[in-house]
Amino acid sequence: MDKLEVPVYLITGFLESGKTSFLQEIFESGEFADGERGLLISCEEGEVELDEKATLACKIDTVTLDEEEELTADFLENCKNVYKPKRVFVEYNGMWDPDTILSVDMPRGWEIYQIVTMIDASTFAVYLNNMKSIIGNMIKCTELVIFNRCSEEQDLPMFRRNLKALNSNVQMMFEHKDGRMIELGKDIPPYDLNAPIIDITDDDYGIWYMDVADDKDRYEGKTVRFTARIMKNRKLPKNFCVPGRKAMTCCAEDIRFIGFLCKYPELDNLKNGDWVTLTANMHYERRREYGGVGPVLYATEVVECAAPEDELVYFN
Template sequence: MEIPVYLVNGFLESGKSTFVLETMKDPEFTESVRTLLLVCEEGEVEYDEAMLAKLKVDVVVVEDQDEFNEEFLKRCYERYKPQRIMIEYNGMWDTEEFLEMELPEPLEMAQIITLIDASTYQNYMNNFKSIMISQFKYSDTVIVNRCDESTDKLAIRRTIKPVNRKAEIVYESVDGVTTDAGEEVLPFDITADHIDLCDEDYGLWYLHAMDNPKMYQGKTITFRAMVYKTERFPKGAFVPGRFAMTCCADDIAFIGFLCKTDYAGPVAIDQLKNRMWITLTAQVRVEYYKEYHGKGPVLYAKKIEMAEEPKEKLVYFN
Protein backbone atom coordinates (compact mmCIF):
# COMPACT_ATOMS: atom_id res chain seq x y z
CA MET A 1 0.00 0.00 0.00
CA GLU A 2 1.36 3.43 -0.97
CA ILE A 3 1.99 5.92 1.83
CA PRO A 4 1.10 9.47 0.68
CA VAL A 5 3.58 12.27 1.37
CA TYR A 6 2.36 15.88 1.63
CA LEU A 7 4.91 18.68 1.33
CA VAL A 8 4.00 22.06 2.84
CA ASN A 9 6.50 24.79 2.01
CA GLY A 10 6.87 28.54 2.21
CA PHE A 11 9.07 31.07 3.97
CA LEU A 12 9.21 31.49 7.75
CA GLU A 13 5.98 32.98 9.15
CA SER A 14 4.10 32.35 5.90
CA GLY A 15 1.48 30.38 7.81
CA LYS A 16 2.78 26.83 7.32
CA SER A 17 2.42 25.72 10.95
CA THR A 18 -1.06 27.19 11.24
CA PHE A 19 -2.10 25.43 8.03
CA VAL A 20 -0.65 22.10 9.21
CA LEU A 21 -2.29 22.41 12.63
CA GLU A 22 -5.70 23.26 11.17
CA THR A 23 -5.39 20.36 8.75
CA MET A 24 -4.54 17.92 11.54
CA LYS A 25 -7.54 19.10 13.56
CA ASP A 26 -9.90 18.58 10.61
CA PRO A 27 -11.84 15.34 11.28
CA GLU A 28 -12.23 14.71 7.56
CA PHE A 29 -8.45 14.69 7.15
CA THR A 30 -7.53 12.91 10.38
CA GLU A 31 -10.00 10.01 10.30
CA SER A 32 -7.89 8.20 12.93
CA VAL A 33 -5.10 7.74 10.37
CA ARG A 34 -1.64 7.63 11.93
CA THR A 35 0.38 10.55 10.62
CA LEU A 36 4.06 11.40 10.83
CA LEU A 37 4.76 15.13 10.87
CA LEU A 38 8.32 16.11 9.91
CA VAL A 39 9.03 19.68 11.02
CA CYS A 40 12.02 21.17 9.21
CA GLU A 41 11.49 24.72 10.46
CA GLU A 42 10.08 25.80 13.81
CA GLY A 43 8.00 28.95 13.37
CA GLU A 44 6.11 31.22 15.73
CA VAL A 45 3.29 28.68 16.12
CA GLU A 46 4.32 25.84 18.44
CA TYR A 47 2.88 22.36 18.17
CA ASP A 48 1.18 20.81 21.17
CA GLU A 49 2.59 17.31 20.85
CA ALA A 50 0.26 15.91 23.54
CA MET A 51 -2.75 17.17 21.61
CA LEU A 52 -1.34 15.85 18.33
CA ALA A 53 -0.67 12.48 19.95
CA LYS A 54 -4.40 12.17 20.63
CA LEU A 55 -4.90 12.64 16.88
CA LYS A 56 -2.34 9.87 16.21
CA VAL A 57 0.25 12.35 14.96
CA ASP A 58 3.94 11.73 15.71
CA VAL A 59 6.21 14.78 15.44
CA VAL A 60 9.88 14.66 14.42
CA VAL A 61 11.97 17.83 14.21
CA VAL A 62 14.62 17.99 11.47
CA GLU A 63 17.26 20.66 12.06
CA ASP A 64 19.89 19.88 9.44
CA GLN A 65 19.17 19.64 5.71
CA ASP A 66 22.07 17.21 5.27
CA GLU A 67 20.29 14.63 7.43
CA PHE A 68 17.04 15.01 5.50
CA ASN A 69 17.63 12.30 2.90
CA GLU A 70 16.28 8.98 1.65
CA GLU A 71 17.85 6.99 4.48
CA PHE A 72 16.36 9.32 7.09
CA LEU A 73 12.88 8.96 5.59
CA LYS A 74 13.27 5.20 5.50
CA ARG A 75 14.24 5.09 9.19
CA CYS A 76 11.29 7.30 10.10
CA TYR A 77 8.87 5.10 8.22
CA GLU A 78 10.21 1.91 9.78
CA ARG A 79 10.08 3.39 13.29
CA TYR A 80 6.69 5.15 13.27
CA LYS A 81 4.83 3.05 10.70
CA PRO A 82 2.73 6.05 9.54
CA GLN A 83 -0.18 5.77 7.15
CA ARG A 84 0.79 9.13 5.71
CA ILE A 85 3.57 11.71 6.09
CA MET A 86 3.29 15.50 6.18
CA ILE A 87 6.43 17.60 5.86
CA GLU A 88 6.64 21.21 7.00
CA TYR A 89 9.59 22.15 4.82
CA ASN A 90 12.20 24.78 5.62
CA GLY A 91 11.58 27.88 3.49
CA MET A 92 15.28 28.40 2.81
CA TRP A 93 15.88 24.83 1.64
CA ASP A 94 15.74 24.13 -2.08
CA THR A 95 12.42 22.43 -2.86
CA GLU A 96 13.83 20.90 -6.05
CA GLU A 97 16.43 19.00 -4.03
CA PHE A 98 13.65 17.25 -2.15
CA LEU A 99 11.68 16.52 -5.32
CA GLU A 100 14.78 14.98 -6.90
CA MET A 101 15.07 12.64 -3.93
CA GLU A 102 14.05 9.04 -4.57
CA LEU A 103 11.50 8.31 -1.89
CA PRO A 104 11.88 4.90 -0.27
CA GLU A 105 9.07 2.43 -0.83
CA PRO A 106 6.19 2.60 -0.13
CA LEU A 107 6.29 6.43 0.15
CA GLU A 108 4.65 8.28 -2.73
CA MET A 109 4.48 12.04 -3.33
CA ALA A 110 0.81 13.04 -3.07
CA GLN A 111 0.56 16.82 -2.93
CA ILE A 112 2.67 19.97 -2.69
CA ILE A 113 1.14 22.99 -0.95
CA THR A 114 2.85 26.39 -0.83
CA LEU A 115 1.93 29.10 1.67
CA ILE A 116 2.61 32.74 0.71
CA ASP A 117 2.25 35.77 2.97
CA ALA A 118 0.85 38.46 0.68
CA SER A 119 2.29 41.23 2.86
CA THR A 120 5.89 40.04 2.37
CA TYR A 121 5.56 38.48 -1.10
CA GLN A 122 7.15 41.27 -3.12
CA ASN A 123 10.02 41.63 -0.66
CA TYR A 124 10.86 37.94 -0.98
CA MET A 125 10.50 38.08 -4.77
CA ASN A 126 12.96 40.98 -4.84
CA ASN A 127 15.53 39.33 -2.57
CA PHE A 128 15.01 35.56 -2.80
CA LYS A 129 13.39 35.18 -6.21
CA SER A 130 14.90 31.81 -7.16
CA ILE A 131 13.94 30.26 -3.80
CA MET A 132 10.42 31.69 -3.99
CA ILE A 133 9.93 30.35 -7.50
CA SER A 134 11.21 26.89 -6.55
CA GLN A 135 8.55 26.80 -3.83
CA PHE A 136 5.53 27.33 -6.08
CA LYS A 137 6.92 26.00 -9.36
CA TYR A 138 5.79 22.42 -8.67
CA SER A 139 2.94 23.11 -6.24
CA ASP A 140 -0.52 21.67 -6.68
CA THR A 141 -2.03 24.38 -4.48
CA VAL A 142 -0.72 27.86 -3.62
CA ILE A 143 -2.40 29.60 -0.68
CA VAL A 144 -1.86 33.36 -0.63
CA ASN A 145 -2.87 34.45 2.86
CA ARG A 146 -3.09 37.75 4.77
CA CYS A 147 -4.49 39.55 1.74
CA ASP A 148 -5.90 43.03 2.31
CA GLU A 149 -7.17 45.88 0.14
CA SER A 150 -3.62 46.78 -0.94
CA THR A 151 -2.83 43.26 -2.19
CA ASP A 152 -2.47 43.06 -5.96
CA LYS A 153 -3.74 39.50 -6.33
CA LEU A 154 -3.62 39.57 -10.11
CA ALA A 155 0.04 40.62 -10.08
CA ILE A 156 0.84 37.68 -7.78
CA ARG A 157 -1.10 35.36 -10.05
CA ARG A 158 0.84 36.60 -13.09
CA THR A 159 4.09 35.52 -11.48
CA ILE A 160 2.80 32.09 -10.45
CA LYS A 161 0.77 30.91 -13.45
CA PRO A 162 3.46 31.32 -16.15
CA VAL A 163 5.79 29.16 -14.05
CA ASN A 164 3.16 26.66 -12.92
CA ARG A 165 0.10 26.31 -15.15
CA LYS A 166 -1.58 23.59 -13.08
CA ALA A 167 -1.44 25.31 -9.69
CA GLU A 168 -4.70 26.14 -7.95
CA ILE A 169 -4.31 29.56 -6.32
CA VAL A 170 -6.34 30.31 -3.20
CA TYR A 171 -6.49 33.80 -1.71
CA GLU A 172 -7.30 34.32 1.96
CA SER A 173 -7.95 37.59 3.76
CA VAL A 174 -6.23 38.59 7.01
CA ASP A 175 -9.04 36.95 8.99
CA GLY A 176 -8.78 33.71 6.99
CA VAL A 177 -11.77 34.23 4.69
CA THR A 178 -11.31 32.95 1.15
CA THR A 179 -11.51 35.71 -1.47
CA ASP A 180 -11.21 35.84 -5.25
CA ALA A 181 -8.54 37.50 -7.34
CA GLY A 182 -10.90 40.04 -8.84
CA GLU A 183 -11.68 40.63 -12.49
CA GLU A 184 -8.79 40.84 -14.91
CA VAL A 185 -8.72 44.12 -16.86
CA LEU A 186 -7.79 43.08 -20.38
CA PRO A 187 -6.18 45.36 -22.98
CA PHE A 188 -8.37 43.91 -25.75
CA ASP A 189 -12.11 43.52 -26.30
CA ILE A 190 -13.07 40.07 -25.03
CA THR A 191 -16.63 40.54 -26.38
CA ALA A 192 -15.48 40.92 -29.99
CA ASP A 193 -15.92 38.02 -32.42
CA HIS A 194 -12.50 38.81 -33.92
CA ILE A 195 -9.66 39.81 -31.59
CA ASP A 196 -6.58 41.40 -33.16
CA LEU A 197 -3.78 41.14 -30.61
CA CYS A 198 -0.93 43.61 -30.26
CA ASP A 199 2.48 42.00 -29.70
CA GLU A 200 2.66 43.23 -26.10
CA ASP A 201 -0.78 41.77 -25.26
CA TYR A 202 0.09 38.16 -26.12
CA GLY A 203 1.19 37.23 -22.59
CA LEU A 204 -2.02 38.42 -20.92
CA TRP A 205 -4.16 36.81 -23.62
CA TYR A 206 -2.34 33.50 -23.17
CA LEU A 207 -2.93 33.48 -19.41
CA HIS A 208 -6.57 34.51 -19.75
CA ALA A 209 -7.30 31.97 -22.48
CA MET A 210 -5.57 29.24 -20.49
CA ASP A 211 -7.76 29.93 -17.43
CA ASN A 212 -10.96 30.82 -19.33
CA PRO A 213 -10.96 28.78 -22.56
CA LYS A 214 -14.76 28.74 -22.89
CA MET A 215 -14.79 32.54 -23.20
CA TYR A 216 -12.90 32.17 -26.50
CA GLN A 217 -14.90 29.29 -27.96
CA GLY A 218 -15.65 30.08 -31.61
CA LYS A 219 -13.82 33.43 -31.61
CA THR A 220 -11.25 34.35 -34.24
CA ILE A 221 -7.90 35.72 -33.16
CA THR A 222 -5.01 37.27 -35.08
CA PHE A 223 -1.50 37.63 -33.67
CA ARG A 224 2.18 37.52 -34.60
CA ALA A 225 3.97 34.39 -33.45
CA MET A 226 7.07 32.25 -33.71
CA VAL A 227 6.69 28.74 -35.13
CA TYR A 228 7.48 25.67 -33.07
CA LYS A 229 7.23 22.25 -34.73
CA THR A 230 8.02 18.76 -33.51
CA GLU A 231 7.15 15.21 -34.52
CA ARG A 232 5.28 14.82 -31.22
CA PHE A 233 2.46 17.01 -32.51
CA PRO A 234 -0.45 15.56 -34.52
CA LYS A 235 0.00 15.58 -38.29
CA GLY A 236 -0.52 19.04 -39.76
CA ALA A 237 -0.17 20.77 -36.38
CA PHE A 238 2.31 23.16 -34.81
CA VAL A 239 2.46 25.64 -31.93
CA PRO A 240 2.51 29.36 -32.71
CA GLY A 241 3.81 31.19 -29.67
CA ARG A 242 6.29 33.51 -28.07
CA PHE A 243 9.19 33.34 -25.67
CA ALA A 244 8.08 34.85 -22.39
CA MET A 245 9.94 36.06 -19.34
CA THR A 246 7.96 34.14 -16.76
CA CYS A 247 9.51 35.80 -13.73
CA CYS A 248 13.15 36.72 -14.31
CA ALA A 249 15.80 36.91 -17.04
CA ASP A 250 16.99 33.39 -16.18
CA ASP A 251 13.54 31.86 -16.51
CA ILE A 252 12.33 32.20 -20.10
CA ALA A 253 9.85 29.75 -21.60
CA PHE A 254 8.10 29.26 -24.93
CA ILE A 255 4.32 29.55 -24.52
CA GLY A 256 1.58 28.84 -27.02
CA PHE A 257 -1.41 26.68 -27.90
CA LEU A 258 -1.65 23.81 -30.37
CA CYS A 259 -2.70 24.91 -33.85
CA LYS A 260 -4.16 22.66 -36.55
CA THR A 261 -3.73 23.95 -40.08
CA ASP A 262 -6.34 22.06 -42.09
CA TYR A 263 -4.41 23.28 -45.16
CA ALA A 264 -4.72 26.98 -44.35
CA GLY A 265 -2.56 29.30 -46.44
CA PRO A 266 -1.00 31.09 -48.11
CA VAL A 267 1.90 29.57 -46.14
CA ALA A 268 1.45 25.80 -45.96
CA ILE A 269 2.37 23.62 -42.98
CA ASP A 270 5.34 22.04 -44.78
CA GLN A 271 6.78 25.52 -45.39
CA LEU A 272 6.82 26.37 -41.71
CA LYS A 273 10.18 26.13 -40.02
CA ASN A 274 11.10 26.42 -36.36
CA ARG A 275 11.64 30.01 -35.18
CA MET A 276 10.00 31.39 -38.33
CA TRP A 277 7.77 34.42 -37.70
CA ILE A 278 4.22 34.40 -38.98
CA THR A 279 0.97 36.28 -38.60
CA LEU A 280 -1.74 33.78 -37.75
CA THR A 281 -5.49 34.17 -37.98
CA ALA A 282 -7.25 31.26 -36.33
CA GLN A 283 -10.49 30.18 -34.75
CA VAL A 284 -10.39 29.06 -31.12
CA ARG A 285 -12.05 25.81 -30.13
CA VAL A 286 -12.03 24.12 -26.74
CA GLU A 287 -10.87 20.53 -27.09
CA TYR A 288 -9.12 17.81 -25.17
CA TYR A 289 -5.38 17.61 -25.70
CA LYS A 290 -3.17 15.36 -23.58
CA GLU A 291 -0.51 18.05 -23.14
CA TYR A 292 -3.16 20.21 -21.45
CA HIS A 293 -4.11 17.33 -19.12
CA GLY A 294 -7.69 18.07 -20.08
CA LYS A 295 -9.55 20.51 -22.30
CA GLY A 296 -8.05 23.79 -23.45
CA PRO A 297 -7.75 26.18 -26.40
CA VAL A 298 -6.91 24.58 -29.74
CA LEU A 299 -6.41 26.91 -32.67
CA TYR A 300 -7.68 26.15 -36.17
CA ALA A 301 -5.74 28.21 -38.68
CA LYS A 302 -7.71 30.29 -41.17
CA LYS A 303 -4.77 32.21 -42.56
CA ILE A 304 -0.98 31.94 -42.18
CA GLU A 305 1.23 34.73 -43.50
CA MET A 306 4.93 35.45 -43.31
CA ALA A 307 5.82 38.18 -40.81
CA GLU A 308 8.82 40.24 -39.80
CA GLU A 309 10.59 39.61 -36.53
CA PRO A 310 9.27 42.02 -33.86
CA LYS A 311 11.58 44.56 -32.26
CA GLU A 312 10.83 43.08 -28.84
CA LYS A 313 10.99 39.28 -29.04
CA LEU A 314 10.05 38.60 -25.42
CA VAL A 315 6.56 39.00 -24.02
CA TYR A 316 5.61 39.69 -20.41
CA PHE A 317 2.61 39.10 -18.18
CA ASN A 318 1.71 42.63 -17.14
Protein backbone atom coordinates in the same frame (compact mmCIF):
# COMPACT_ATOMS: atom_id res chain seq x y z
CA MET B 1 4.60 -0.30 -6.56
CA ASP B 2 4.30 -0.79 -2.82
CA LYS B 3 0.87 -0.31 -1.30
CA LEU B 4 0.40 3.17 0.15
CA GLU B 5 0.30 2.59 3.89
CA VAL B 6 1.70 5.91 5.15
CA PRO B 7 0.66 9.10 3.31
CA VAL B 8 3.22 11.89 3.46
CA TYR B 9 1.82 15.45 3.46
CA LEU B 10 4.43 17.94 2.28
CA ILE B 11 3.84 21.53 3.45
CA THR B 12 6.31 24.00 1.99
CA GLY B 13 6.82 27.76 1.82
CA PHE B 14 9.18 30.46 2.96
CA LEU B 15 9.84 31.24 6.62
CA GLU B 16 6.79 32.90 8.28
CA SER B 17 4.56 32.01 5.32
CA GLY B 18 1.99 30.34 7.58
CA LYS B 19 3.03 26.68 7.44
CA THR B 20 2.83 26.11 11.20
CA SER B 21 -0.51 27.90 11.49
CA PHE B 22 -1.84 25.74 8.67
CA LEU B 23 -0.73 22.58 10.45
CA GLN B 24 -2.26 23.88 13.68
CA GLU B 25 -5.63 24.27 11.94
CA ILE B 26 -5.37 20.75 10.53
CA PHE B 27 -4.62 19.19 13.90
CA GLU B 28 -7.32 21.23 15.66
CA SER B 29 -9.92 20.20 13.08
CA GLY B 30 -10.02 16.71 14.56
CA GLU B 31 -9.64 15.08 11.15
CA PHE B 32 -6.57 13.20 12.32
CA ALA B 33 -7.65 12.58 15.91
CA ASP B 34 -8.54 8.98 15.12
CA GLY B 35 -6.09 7.22 17.42
CA GLU B 36 -3.49 6.58 14.70
CA ARG B 37 0.04 7.81 15.33
CA GLY B 38 1.48 10.60 13.21
CA LEU B 39 4.88 12.15 12.73
CA LEU B 40 5.80 15.77 12.02
CA ILE B 41 9.21 16.38 10.45
CA SER B 42 10.01 20.06 10.98
CA CYS B 43 12.71 21.52 8.76
CA GLU B 44 12.80 25.03 10.18
CA GLU B 45 11.86 26.94 13.31
CA GLY B 46 9.54 29.93 12.96
CA GLU B 47 7.97 32.31 15.44
CA VAL B 48 4.73 30.32 15.71
CA GLU B 49 4.78 27.11 17.74
CA LEU B 50 2.28 24.27 17.56
CA ASP B 51 -0.17 23.93 20.43
CA GLU B 52 0.86 20.84 22.37
CA LYS B 53 -2.78 19.94 23.05
CA ALA B 54 -3.48 19.64 19.33
CA THR B 55 -0.46 17.45 18.65
CA LEU B 56 -1.27 15.24 21.66
CA ALA B 57 -4.87 14.81 20.50
CA CYS B 58 -3.61 13.65 17.10
CA LYS B 59 -0.77 11.60 18.61
CA ILE B 60 1.83 13.57 16.66
CA ASP B 61 5.49 12.99 17.43
CA THR B 62 7.90 15.68 16.22
CA VAL B 63 11.45 15.45 14.94
CA THR B 64 13.57 18.38 13.73
CA LEU B 65 15.95 18.60 10.79
CA ASP B 66 18.45 21.45 10.82
CA GLU B 67 20.30 20.77 7.58
CA GLU B 68 19.09 19.75 4.13
CA GLU B 69 21.84 17.13 3.93
CA GLU B 70 20.26 15.29 6.87
CA LEU B 71 17.17 14.45 4.81
CA THR B 72 18.26 11.01 3.63
CA ALA B 73 16.73 7.59 3.10
CA ASP B 74 18.45 6.39 6.28
CA PHE B 75 16.91 9.24 8.29
CA LEU B 76 13.41 8.44 7.03
CA GLU B 77 13.89 4.72 7.62
CA ASN B 78 14.94 5.45 11.18
CA CYS B 79 11.81 7.61 11.64
CA LYS B 80 9.69 4.71 10.45
CA ASN B 81 11.31 2.25 12.84
CA VAL B 82 11.30 4.54 15.89
CA TYR B 83 7.92 6.27 15.61
CA LYS B 84 5.94 3.79 13.46
CA PRO B 85 3.67 6.55 12.10
CA LYS B 86 0.56 5.95 10.05
CA ARG B 87 0.82 9.41 8.52
CA VAL B 88 3.67 11.89 8.10
CA PHE B 89 3.65 15.68 7.85
CA VAL B 90 6.75 17.47 6.57
CA GLU B 91 7.05 21.20 7.35
CA TYR B 92 9.59 21.85 4.60
CA ASN B 93 12.06 24.71 4.45
CA GLY B 94 11.18 26.84 1.42
CA MET B 95 14.86 27.60 0.78
CA TRP B 96 15.67 23.91 0.37
CA ASP B 97 15.51 22.28 -3.04
CA PRO B 98 12.18 20.40 -3.38
CA ASP B 99 14.02 17.72 -5.36
CA THR B 100 15.81 16.74 -2.15
CA ILE B 101 12.66 15.25 -0.66
CA LEU B 102 11.03 14.33 -3.97
CA SER B 103 14.00 12.21 -5.03
CA VAL B 104 14.89 10.59 -1.72
CA ASP B 105 14.02 6.90 -1.35
CA MET B 106 11.00 6.71 0.96
CA PRO B 107 10.56 3.77 3.34
CA ARG B 108 8.43 0.93 2.02
CA GLY B 109 4.76 1.95 2.09
CA TRP B 110 5.50 5.67 2.36
CA GLU B 111 4.50 7.99 -0.48
CA ILE B 112 3.99 11.71 -0.90
CA TYR B 113 0.23 12.08 -0.94
CA GLN B 114 -0.25 15.85 -1.18
CA ILE B 115 1.94 18.92 -1.64
CA VAL B 116 0.72 22.27 -0.32
CA THR B 117 2.61 25.55 -0.59
CA MET B 118 1.86 28.43 1.77
CA ILE B 119 2.50 31.98 0.55
CA ASP B 120 2.30 35.22 2.51
CA ALA B 121 0.55 37.54 0.04
CA SER B 122 1.93 40.63 1.78
CA THR B 123 5.49 39.71 0.79
CA PHE B 124 4.86 37.71 -2.38
CA ALA B 125 5.59 40.55 -4.84
CA VAL B 126 9.02 41.09 -3.27
CA TYR B 127 9.84 37.38 -3.42
CA LEU B 128 8.56 37.19 -7.00
CA ASN B 129 10.85 40.00 -8.11
CA ASN B 130 13.94 38.79 -6.26
CA MET B 131 13.62 35.01 -5.85
CA LYS B 132 11.49 33.86 -8.77
CA SER B 133 13.65 30.83 -9.53
CA ILE B 134 13.21 29.54 -5.97
CA ILE B 135 9.46 30.15 -6.16
CA GLY B 136 9.43 28.31 -9.48
CA ASN B 137 11.08 25.27 -7.91
CA MET B 138 8.45 25.21 -5.18
CA ILE B 139 5.47 25.69 -7.46
CA LYS B 140 6.45 23.23 -10.19
CA CYS B 141 5.55 20.24 -8.00
CA THR B 142 2.77 21.80 -5.90
CA GLU B 143 -0.86 20.77 -6.12
CA LEU B 144 -2.35 23.51 -3.96
CA VAL B 145 -1.13 27.02 -3.11
CA ILE B 146 -2.74 28.90 -0.24
CA PHE B 147 -2.20 32.65 -0.24
CA ASN B 148 -2.81 34.05 3.22
CA ARG B 149 -2.79 37.62 4.61
CA CYS B 150 -4.43 38.90 1.42
CA SER B 151 -5.94 42.36 1.10
CA GLU B 152 -8.01 44.26 -1.45
CA GLU B 153 -5.02 46.43 -2.39
CA GLN B 154 -3.01 43.49 -3.75
CA ASP B 155 -3.14 42.41 -7.40
CA LEU B 156 -4.30 38.88 -6.66
CA PRO B 157 -5.17 38.07 -10.31
CA MET B 158 -1.54 38.89 -11.18
CA PHE B 159 -0.40 36.48 -8.45
CA ARG B 160 -2.60 33.80 -9.98
CA ARG B 161 -1.33 34.41 -13.51
CA ASN B 162 2.30 34.17 -12.44
CA LEU B 163 1.78 30.86 -10.65
CA LYS B 164 -0.25 29.42 -13.52
CA ALA B 165 2.67 30.27 -15.80
CA LEU B 166 4.93 28.20 -13.55
CA ASN B 167 2.48 25.31 -13.13
CA SER B 168 -0.70 25.31 -15.20
CA ASN B 169 -2.30 22.60 -13.04
CA VAL B 170 -1.81 24.24 -9.66
CA GLN B 171 -4.93 25.06 -7.63
CA MET B 172 -5.05 28.25 -5.55
CA MET B 173 -6.92 29.56 -2.53
CA PHE B 174 -6.83 33.15 -1.27
CA GLU B 175 -7.39 33.93 2.41
CA HIS B 176 -8.00 37.49 3.55
CA LYS B 177 -5.96 38.74 6.49
CA ASP B 178 -9.18 38.67 8.55
CA GLY B 179 -9.55 34.94 7.86
CA ARG B 180 -12.31 34.90 5.24
CA MET B 181 -11.79 33.28 1.86
CA ILE B 182 -11.64 35.44 -1.26
CA GLU B 183 -13.26 34.31 -4.51
CA LEU B 184 -11.39 35.95 -7.37
CA GLY B 185 -13.71 34.93 -10.17
CA LYS B 186 -12.54 35.45 -13.73
CA ASP B 187 -9.86 37.96 -14.63
CA ILE B 188 -10.98 40.93 -16.69
CA PRO B 189 -8.53 40.98 -19.62
CA PRO B 190 -7.00 44.27 -20.82
CA TYR B 191 -8.46 43.85 -24.32
CA ASP B 192 -11.97 43.92 -25.74
CA LEU B 193 -13.42 40.42 -25.86
CA ASN B 194 -16.44 41.66 -27.82
CA ALA B 195 -14.49 43.33 -30.62
CA PRO B 196 -14.89 41.83 -34.12
CA ILE B 197 -11.14 41.22 -34.02
CA ILE B 198 -9.54 40.97 -30.57
CA ASP B 199 -6.19 42.75 -30.81
CA ILE B 200 -3.57 41.24 -28.50
CA THR B 201 -0.67 43.61 -27.87
CA ASP B 202 2.84 42.39 -27.14
CA ASP B 203 2.39 43.34 -23.48
CA ASP B 204 -0.85 41.36 -23.24
CA TYR B 205 0.25 38.18 -25.01
CA GLY B 206 1.13 36.36 -21.77
CA ILE B 207 -2.22 37.25 -20.18
CA TRP B 208 -4.06 36.13 -23.33
CA TYR B 209 -2.10 32.87 -23.50
CA MET B 210 -3.00 31.96 -19.91
CA ASP B 211 -6.65 32.95 -20.32
CA VAL B 212 -7.09 30.99 -23.54
CA ALA B 213 -5.76 27.87 -21.85
CA ASP B 214 -8.11 28.29 -18.87
CA ASP B 215 -11.38 29.56 -20.35
CA LYS B 216 -12.52 28.14 -23.67
CA ASP B 217 -16.01 29.64 -23.35
CA ARG B 218 -14.51 33.12 -23.72
CA TYR B 219 -12.66 32.39 -26.94
CA GLU B 220 -14.55 29.71 -28.86
CA GLY B 221 -15.38 31.18 -32.27
CA LYS B 222 -13.56 34.47 -31.60
CA THR B 223 -11.17 36.15 -34.02
CA VAL B 224 -7.83 37.32 -32.67
CA ARG B 225 -4.84 39.21 -34.02
CA PHE B 226 -1.34 39.19 -32.54
CA THR B 227 2.37 39.24 -33.41
CA ALA B 228 4.23 35.94 -33.15
CA ARG B 229 7.10 33.90 -34.47
CA ILE B 230 6.35 30.94 -36.74
CA MET B 231 7.63 27.61 -35.52
CA LYS B 232 7.38 24.65 -37.87
CA ASN B 233 7.80 21.03 -36.88
CA ARG B 234 7.94 17.95 -39.08
CA LYS B 235 5.81 16.08 -36.55
CA LEU B 236 2.86 18.42 -37.12
CA PRO B 237 0.27 17.69 -39.83
CA LYS B 238 0.58 19.40 -43.20
CA ASN B 239 -0.13 23.16 -43.11
CA PHE B 240 0.06 23.26 -39.29
CA CYS B 241 2.53 25.30 -37.28
CA VAL B 242 2.78 26.94 -33.86
CA PRO B 243 2.91 30.75 -33.88
CA GLY B 244 4.11 31.89 -30.47
CA ARG B 245 6.52 33.79 -28.29
CA LYS B 246 9.32 33.07 -25.87
CA ALA B 247 8.29 33.55 -22.25
CA MET B 248 10.29 33.93 -19.08
CA THR B 249 8.27 31.74 -16.74
CA CYS B 250 10.76 31.55 -13.89
CA CYS B 251 14.18 33.08 -14.55
CA ALA B 252 16.59 33.86 -17.36
CA GLU B 253 17.58 30.18 -17.45
CA ASP B 254 13.95 29.09 -17.76
CA ILE B 255 12.73 30.57 -21.04
CA ARG B 256 10.33 28.52 -23.13
CA PHE B 257 8.35 28.95 -26.33
CA ILE B 258 4.59 29.22 -25.82
CA GLY B 259 1.91 29.14 -28.46
CA PHE B 260 -1.04 27.25 -29.87
CA LEU B 261 -1.56 24.97 -32.82
CA CYS B 262 -2.41 26.86 -36.02
CA LYS B 263 -3.53 25.83 -39.49
CA TYR B 264 -2.49 28.03 -42.42
CA PRO B 265 -2.95 26.72 -45.99
CA GLU B 266 -0.10 28.89 -47.32
CA LEU B 267 2.42 27.85 -44.69
CA ASP B 268 4.96 26.90 -47.37
CA ASN B 269 5.38 30.62 -48.08
CA LEU B 270 6.80 31.18 -44.59
CA LYS B 271 10.14 30.17 -43.16
CA ASN B 272 10.69 28.72 -39.72
CA GLY B 273 11.31 31.62 -37.35
CA ASP B 274 9.56 34.31 -39.42
CA TRP B 275 7.84 37.07 -37.46
CA VAL B 276 4.24 37.68 -38.52
CA THR B 277 1.10 39.51 -37.55
CA LEU B 278 -1.48 36.77 -37.59
CA THR B 279 -5.28 37.01 -37.69
CA ALA B 280 -7.10 33.78 -36.90
CA ASN B 281 -10.40 32.26 -35.87
CA MET B 282 -10.25 30.22 -32.66
CA HIS B 283 -11.84 26.84 -31.99
CA TYR B 284 -11.30 24.21 -29.32
CA GLU B 285 -10.76 20.70 -30.61
CA ARG B 286 -9.55 17.35 -29.41
CA ARG B 287 -6.05 17.02 -30.79
CA ARG B 288 -3.31 14.44 -30.45
CA GLU B 289 -0.79 17.25 -30.07
CA TYR B 290 -2.52 18.43 -26.89
CA GLY B 291 -3.36 15.00 -25.57
CA GLY B 292 -6.95 16.24 -25.25
CA VAL B 293 -8.97 19.34 -26.07
CA GLY B 294 -7.06 22.53 -26.82
CA PRO B 295 -7.25 25.77 -28.81
CA VAL B 296 -6.66 25.62 -32.56
CA LEU B 297 -6.09 28.76 -34.61
CA TYR B 298 -7.34 28.91 -38.19
CA ALA B 299 -5.35 31.70 -39.82
CA THR B 300 -7.24 34.02 -42.18
CA GLU B 301 -4.45 36.54 -42.71
CA VAL B 302 -0.71 36.32 -42.10
CA VAL B 303 1.53 39.33 -42.75
CA GLU B 304 5.29 39.24 -42.26
CA CYS B 305 6.58 41.90 -39.87
CA ALA B 306 9.64 42.98 -37.89
CA ALA B 307 10.47 41.41 -34.57
CA PRO B 308 9.16 43.34 -31.56
CA GLU B 309 11.59 45.43 -29.53
CA ASP B 310 11.33 42.93 -26.66
CA GLU B 311 10.81 39.40 -27.94
CA LEU B 312 10.07 38.01 -24.46
CA VAL B 313 6.57 38.01 -22.96
CA TYR B 314 5.65 38.14 -19.29
CA PHE B 315 2.62 37.26 -17.20
CA ASN B 316 2.12 40.45 -15.17
